[in-house]
Amino acid sequence: MAALEAPVRTCIGCRTKGTRNSLVRYVLADDSQTPVPDEAKQLPGRGAWLHDDPKCYDLASRRRAFARALRIR
Ligand SMILES: [Zn+2]
Structure with missing residues (x-):
């Protein structure tokens, strides 16, 4: 069963x-x-997932991925 996989x-x-x-x-x-x-991964609302890596954060902000994932107007 795959139920136990993260x-x-x-x-x-x-x-x-x-x-x-x-x-x-x-x-x-x-x-x-x-x-x-x-940090606790428990806040309500839409979440955007990123690796704990500045390069990923940088890529995400350059592509406006946060805006898309979080519906920022
Ligand atoms: Zn990444």
Whole structure:
């Protein structure tokens, strides 16, 4: 059974897949358009997943991937 496998998410920076544990979830801070890391991975709302790597963050911001993933207007 695959039920015990960790859920897989796609990094919005490099677009490769990783397990939930290897990626950092970003959400929008209250009343802001700035993505912040959701350390506990429990905040409500849409999340964007990224590797814990500045290169992925950089790629994501250059491609406006945060805007797409988090519906920033
Ligand atoms: Zn990545």
